[in-house]
Amino acid sequence: MRLVWQLLAVAAVGIIGSQVAMAFEGNAWATLVVGLLASALTLLAYWWVVRLTERRTVTEVVGKGSVRGLLIGTVAGFALFAMVIVNIFFLGHYQVNGLGTVLGAIGLFGFMAAAAVTEEVLFRGVLFRIMEGWWGTWIALVVPSLLFALAHVPNPGATVVGIGAVFIAGTMFSAAYAATRSLWLPIGLHFGWNYAASAVFSTEVSGAGTPTGLLDTTITGPAMLTGGSFGPEASPYSIAFCLLTTLVFLWLAHRRGRLVPLRKDAKRVESGSTLPQ
Template sequence: MSRARLRDRLRYPVWNDAERRPRAPLRLALAFVLVAVALVVGGLAARALGLPAPFGTVFPMLAVVAATLLAARYVDRRRLADLGLRREPGWLADLAAGLALGVLLQALIAAVGLAAGWFRVADTFVGTAAGAGSVLLVFLAVGFYEELVARGLLLVNVAEGLRFAGGRVAVGAALVVSSAVFGLLHASNPGASLASTLGIALAGAFLGVGFVLTGRLSFPVGVHVSWNAAQGLLLGFPVSGLGVDAAVVDLEPTGPTLATGGSFGPEAGLLGAGAVAVGTVATVAWVRVREGDGGVDPRVAVPDLRRRPE
């Protein structure tokens, strides 16, 4: 075997000659190393600078956003549109619809739980306006950076790496993988359990459906932000195990943990799972109404490379 052929065989598993960039597994590995380093360095920098809350919390998230964008440009060799950052007709309507849907789903959880006697109103107008503003800023950062990483980076790269299996199969598998990782990333939160991890994974699938049907992050970002904000700031529920010090109405779970999610919040219970199911159906219906088609956006698995293949 000639040296050139041996070199090509050794290079094939890690390098895509047609696209002139690393293959998907290596791209993801390099990207997540950058993200992990950014998270650690961002946290250390926030402490060193003595940034007060909520900026000390938000700063590492912004560092992760920067690392993700750098990985997209220099490792993935892709345009930002591939991450779902598409400023095109419909993106603003998707954002508004997502924001509305997150609030409506949390209202549904509260209404059903109160009607069943599983929640009680423990207090009203808890905390201060300044505290609520700080929490809202964190929720805005969380909603954007988690969607950018979980959907824009992870789901897209997995879908591209599995294109050989066909577009629908690739996107479906990527949706499963990204949702499972999303659940596992919340498995160390306070009060986490197998039920909460499965519930967060289901929520990740719900958010992923909004992304793969539109090809844009605006809808899932809207849902993610308003789901967390309504859950914590409006209703006083724990948000993925994390307590919130400000709320309009503080609802305390009194019913079975299987239904309410207990100290982790609704995502760990049947109420949260039911809301996710309703939200998924509503997402498909929204896309059908907006675009006349509920199919997967083909752009999710097809990269728009900065250096196009020759």
């Protein structure tokens, strides 16, 4: 039952936050404030419901190194997407036409923060963490990532390759959680990637369509290289970089003794209290 209560609590806050943010669409400063507030309330709701249903210290959101994990994740996510754009640029398919809008980047900061926090808390904090306790790390890498990918199917520009790319990104975020036992690194990765894509390089994000960011840009060329209507996330460069990063995180999780076999140590993983930090 704790899975149900945790999903309901986090989803309720996330949905309300997204609806309020959409009501302020076009007002960059209001979107920034609402997005950051929604992020904080989502984390608070998660902390409260886990404390209530599991009666433990919620170390994955209040543990040591939270700020460090968030910063490292944000820089890494930004760098990963920048490398994707660099490859597309050198193929001649990405053009910078000039400057975009600073206000657009400001509003997107709040919007993308709320999206990253809500999705990571739901898919990694609740689904991956609890399913890992039931089935072990390897199965838990697949199921929440599949649900994460399916959640993007309704996006207007969704493609089969794009949904597959989201699945791989989901495994990367889950592996980041497994390696650190903290939500801050995957939140940072998710935010850094999305913010770079939307607010800086002004590209499509998961086929959902985003306003112009700091740069006014154009992407042309075959969808198999650029990602097409889904955005550069569906490019082979994105898929390759995310796969490599996933392997690095899994290697770190293995080195730190944090990969969980089927059912073994399930209780310890859910509490997070006896895993190496």
